[in-house]
Amino acid sequence: MAHRNDQSVNFGRTLGRIGFGLFLVLLLAVFLVWRIDNSRAERFRSAVIDKVVPNMDWAMTPITKATQMAEDFQSYERIYQQNQELRRQLQQMKAWREAALQLEQENARLLDLNNVKLNPRRTYLSGELITDSGSPFRQSSIINIGRRDGVKEGWAAMDGLGLVGHIAGLGENTARVIFVTDTASNIPVIIKPSDQKAILTGDNTLLPQLQFIESINQVKPGDRVFTSGDGGVFPSGLLVGQVALGADGILRTKLSADYRRLKFLRIIRHTPATPIAEPDRLIGPVLPVPKPTEVIPPEETADGRG
Amino acid sequence: MDEVNPYKSLRNRAIYFGVCMALIFLRLIPLDLEPNKVGMPDFILCITAAIVIRKAIIAPYVLVGLVFLIADIMLSRPLGLGALIGVVGIEIVRNNRFSFREMFFLSELFLMAILFALMAFAQQLALSLVLADRLPLHSVLIQLVTTIACYPIVVFVISQMLRISKPAPGEFNAFGHKL
Numbered sequence: 001m002a003h004r005n006d007q008s009v010n011f012g013r014t015l016g017r018i019g020f021g022l023f024l025v026l027l028l029a030v031f032l033v034w035r036i037d038n039s040r041a042e043r044f045r046s047a048v049i050d051k052v053v054p055n056m057d058w059a060m061t062p063i064t065k066a067t068q069m070a071e072d073f074q075s076y077e078r079i080y081q082q083n084q085e086l087r088r089q090l091q092q093m094k095a096w097r098e099a100a101l102q103l104e105q106e107n108a109r110l111l112d113l114n115n116v117k118l119n120p121r122r123t124y125l126s127g128e129l130i131t132d133s134g135s136p137f138r139q140s141s142i143i144n145i146g147r148r149d150g151v152k153e154g155w156a157a158m159d160g161l162g163l164v165g166h167i168a169g170l171g172e173n174t175a176r177v178i179f180v181t182d183t184a185s186n187i188p189v190i191i192k193p194s195d196q197k198a199i200l201t202g203d204n205t206l207l208p209q210l211q212f213i214e215s216i217n218q219v220k221p222g223d224r225v226f227t228s229g230d231g232g233v234f235p236s237g238l239l240v241g242q243v244a245l246g247a248d249g250i251l252r253t254k255l256s257a258d259y260r261r262l263k264f265l266r267i268i269r270h271t272p273a274t275p276i277a278e279p280d281r282l283i284g285p286v287l288p289v290p291k292p293t294e295v296i297p298p299e300e301t302a303d304g305r306g
Numbered sequence: 307m308d309e310v311n312p313y314k315s316l317r318n319r320a321i322y323f324g325v326c327m328a329l330i331f332l333r334l335i336p337l338d339l340e341p342n343k344v345g346m347p348d349f350i351l352c353i354t355a356a357i358v359i360r361k362a363i364i365a366p367y368v369l370v371g372l373v374f375l376i377a378d379i380m381l382s383r384p385l386g387l388g389a390l391i392g393v394v395g396i397e398i399v400r401n402n403r404f405s406f407r408e409m410f411f412l413s414e415l416f417l418m419a420i421l422f423a424l425m426a427f428a429q430q431l432a433l434s435l436v437l438a439d440r441l442p443l444h445s446v447l448i449q450l451v452t453t454i455a456c457y458p459i460v461v462f463v464i465s466q467m468l469r470i471s472k473p474a475p476g477e478f479n480a481f482g483h484k485l
Contacts, residue, residue, distance in 0.1 A: 020367060020397070027371060027393065030386030035436045041385050048379050053334070060335055134333035134381040136449055137441045139341050176382075181341045183442060204341050204442055259340045
């Protein structure tokens, strides 16, 4: 190595440059493949994450736990104020609980009078969050259930109370949940009680925007926002949050889900209802499909009936 | 004098790779799932640039590309784009490392800030050229500012604590090559 003459050094340098160029072309090809065949590239990514992330659990758990303990310890300092505040809230909640019970009974009576059939109860899977997205541009997370557990693309993820996001990207044992705060998240919602439809669009803040509201005048801050189920991908009637008016005059949603304390997620099982395309599907059971070979001469039909 | 002892440079490369993997791993820990206003700085870019100026042999371009590609995969970024721009940017630093070594730290920081800004711009440009979703501009700017602000800290840790310092101008290794 020390006794190379100038020519071989030059030769080596040229080879190095060609290698560098090839390396750049390779990386460019990876980027273009990601752009052109995006679904396959993302499947590759979730396969890699599926292999790697569950193996890092042993190292990740202690750090997460230690940080949480430190945060809990900090909260001891204001334990007295918290206690007082919680007592006050509990008092209010008791009043609300009484009101809710009375309303529930009244509602049950009215539903019974009207003979209303509600949707069958939703079932859900529970998953634990394993990782953050790791990027300030993407609001997403990996959970520890995946295709093996029957999770499907597009299913809704909730914490105990409100909508958190939806499944986008499935591995065998892991799945990626895109939060509603992500810029790629657009969810059809309905605003009660005015029944205005809107699209909930994330913008990397904790207050996603409400866009395409039919008539803005009917929407007031404090109105409740639910998923509408339009488009058939998402189940309807999941609580999202409350309408809030931003300082910039844009209507936003204050999410009910508590992103600070997300640990477990409920993945709502959802199979979209079969669409009603023909009028005879509206009422009653599914009619037998007429066969195309049913063009029978009239006299034979008469025989068959007799 | 890394070229004298291939095992030492191999060990340093392994340490560099390990530190970068640990950084990616730290980013993935679900501590704060709220969309935070202050974006995390790109420590890997800072470390790589600082090391390439001081001891280029620790971070050859293949290793740099590999590290950035793994970061792209794990941190749900556009695959290959971060690696491509990272390798080109770091290679610009590498080709000018002798001039970087001669200048004062403030000029080094200033040039790095320009380079990082150009890299962020190139990323946005590439994404819009292929009609992909661009990253939100304010997050990009915040990350740029925090990354530039972290560069002096990274350089301090690398040069003072790890004692990987700039070779003095005119220093040669055992074979008489310019370092």
